[in-house]
Amino acid sequence: MSTEILTLLFFGSLLLFVFLGLPLAFVLGGVSVVFLYFTWGFDSFYMVASQIWSTMGSFTLVAIPLFVYMAMILERTGVAKDLYRAMHLWFGGLRGGLAIGTLAICAIFAAMVGISGAAVVAMGTIALPAMLARGYDRSMCLGVINTGGGWGILIPPSIMMILYALISGVSVGKMFAAGILPGILLMVLTAAYILIRSNLQPHLAPALPPEERGTLREKLISLRSVALPILIVVMVLGSIMGGITTPTEAAAMGVLGSLIAAAVYRKLDYALLKEASIRTFKLSGMIMWILFAAHAFSAAYQSMGAQSMIEGFITQIPGGPWGIIIAMMLITFILGMVLDPVGIMLITLPVFLPIVESLGFDPIWFGILFVINMEIGYMTPPFGFNLFYLKGIVPPEITMKDIYKSVIPFVIVEIIGLVLLMIFPEIVTYLPELLF
Amino acid sequence: MRAISAFMKGVTRMNKAIGVAVSFLVFAMFLFILLEVFLRYAFNAPTVWTNELTQLLFGAYAVLSGGYLLAHRGHVNVDLIYSLFGPRMQAAIDVFTSILFFIFTLALLYFGVDMAQESISNWETSYSAWNPPIWPVKACIPIGTALLVLQGIVKLLEDIAIACNLSYYRPEDHPEHDPKGEQL
């Protein structure tokens, strides 16, 4: 059977079982096993077990339970609630103020982690209830967390950029530098969207009525609650930049910070630790079982000959160099719906990179486009890991449909950003050229 | 019938108890990483064992979560179309899709046992600078998968009961298993 037909069957059966409500992890794992049997025989199932063992041995993933643990402790201590109250007092007058504040926290979080899942789960726990409680539109809140939670791979440090550098041979330092301005651009675009939308439709992100905005004294007192979150950010970011910890180890500093916060709030006891541990276990386990199956899935797809299919496909694209670049973006976008980013990189980059370079494009610029595209892939329906992580944390009355619908405008905003970077490549190349 | 109910309750209770116990490993991982950072930064004396031990604990932690999550309906799914159906139809669909669940988990169990056996047969160690035994963590793959398979059988029995209106399992006795998922 040709790889094209296999691809259709592979992805088709995936969609069927997902929409029949089987949990994502089992769909990915089951479909891999079935297709491995038909393409490679019984023994190939060993690959599934072996991929799980390898995923268990990936040190950077240890950051997931730790950052989730940090968020669970913070949420229970009340510091998160106080932080949002302070933010509301200060920016409550601004329509969409809390959503933009959430974006800012997401950006800070993104500078602390190199991966995506932990931030979505953490922000879903902390920010979502706070915004919903203040009358923010459900769709707006979900979209903000989905988009901002994914910035972890876009803003350095970023495991994705390091991987891209390893596969492509470009400098890691230049990749990091190149990611900064595009990250800011996307933040500005997303914030602008929120501002415009909430001024056109004030009920989506209501301002605090003037009589509730508090006196200056109240505002100043509320700032006390900002101190602890800032302490945590300083502990995590400071230990990364100060050469004290790697980004993965920095997650432990985050936990330490949240324990200090709990102690300050006089909530640090066995019950808190136990409850946070159990909630962390549920969420990290959910993420990890999806990753187990996703890694098996991309290995299975690789073994079916995905790479040579994409190779054949890309050579038939009309429209000259830009046609090819756009086709590559579309392919990554589509694969981003179903595969994990590491798998996508391993399948596509060996095909794409020689072509990109032979066409005379800058591989660093292409890398940033690629990483942004992965970030979009994390949140595009029907398959976006961020969507699933968020679904795992929201209260039951929020359905997958709500989450799916919520990301559409935010995906469009990111695509606009992507197009801007294609038209003005200087936004990407300016900093690396200046710094190196 | 009573045996079926007892089996279902027993498995679920076991998975929940194991999950609670394993969940505390996150605190151990936190402590070990913190210790390593402290020793390296303050005393210029990094250890050879902290990161690797954390890694091994993490592996066990992750793979042992499967059954506990299923017992709590914690594996995330898409309810877009699914939620349009009534409970009996949903249960019938679940019976059908469980084929894929069992294909995945049984393949994993088979090769997980195989891998663990091989590892245990030579008391496999990691051959790193610290060189700890890694067979216990490899053994967690078939153990974690077996727990998941058992809970999957429980889930299948529930679904069959709901779909066919059988008496050994009544969903109204188990409000925590509302298909809409459990509030964390």
Added chain:
Amino acid sequence: QETFTWKVQSHWPGASSSYKDSLGRLKEQLEERSDGRLKLQLFEAGSLFKAQETFNAVSRGILEMGTISPSYASDKMTLAGIASGLPFAFRNVWEAAYFHQALGFEEMLREEAAQHGVYWATDKVYPTEMVVKEPIESLEDFKSLKIRSSGALQKFLTEAGAAASYIPGGELYTALDSGIVDGAHWGAAQGAYSMALYEIAKYHVQPALNIAGTDVIIVSQKAMDKLPADLQQLVKDVLQEQFWYRTNEYLYKERITLAKAIAEEGVEVNTLPQDVQDHLVQVGQAMWDEEGKRSDKAAEALSMLKSFLSDLGYL
């Protein structure tokens, strides 16, 4: 005529020079000289199996071919520790090559691998060298170092008094940049260059920490047996040529890369002071005997190595 396609799992990422130079060459040679009867389908590091799992997959016949470092097969191969390099044993690459091919170490590795259904062929022998941010000018300098390391060398560097810790490849650049570690080894010049380590660490330390057959091509015996006799011979011949060709080419590229790093990135070669070298040799030798204890074969290989080194006048 029957054609065969082999799946080959690499332990090198695609951008690594060895991916193209070793595997690319092997593919080209085999396909051309078999008139297309034997084809290789290459997979970059981690695509199908992670590096540590490749030996098992080849041993079970799930993969026909793969590349590994001997240390990834430590649990099966008692000779792995000696193959992946005893610290400060050889002083020149040719010595390691002679030890493998003329004195029979390669044959010993092949025999042990055959017990697991694997045909073992060392791809090349080459040095492992450190890069550091500040030059090492005294034993004190060395002992104050924090070094990113892995495997047996991590133990060696620790015993020699430095602070060696393991950091995964993906975080190495950041760790070195922010000062979590002051130095690292990732292959030698080419490895450091590919990881962009010279951007942040300007001193290339010599002599090598070890010189060894750190890259190995493994073939599944099951797959080999399926080939007609002439193709089996072809595979073995090409692999044998590969060793000499690649060992030589790799040395050449090391020098070219180091020259480029010196010219473009302002890198300097930091030759370890004699007292540091003496200290490292002493610590290294104490560790060798540990490896000899793993099996009779390992003891035999170690005594062979020691007598070779005394013949050379090093012991």
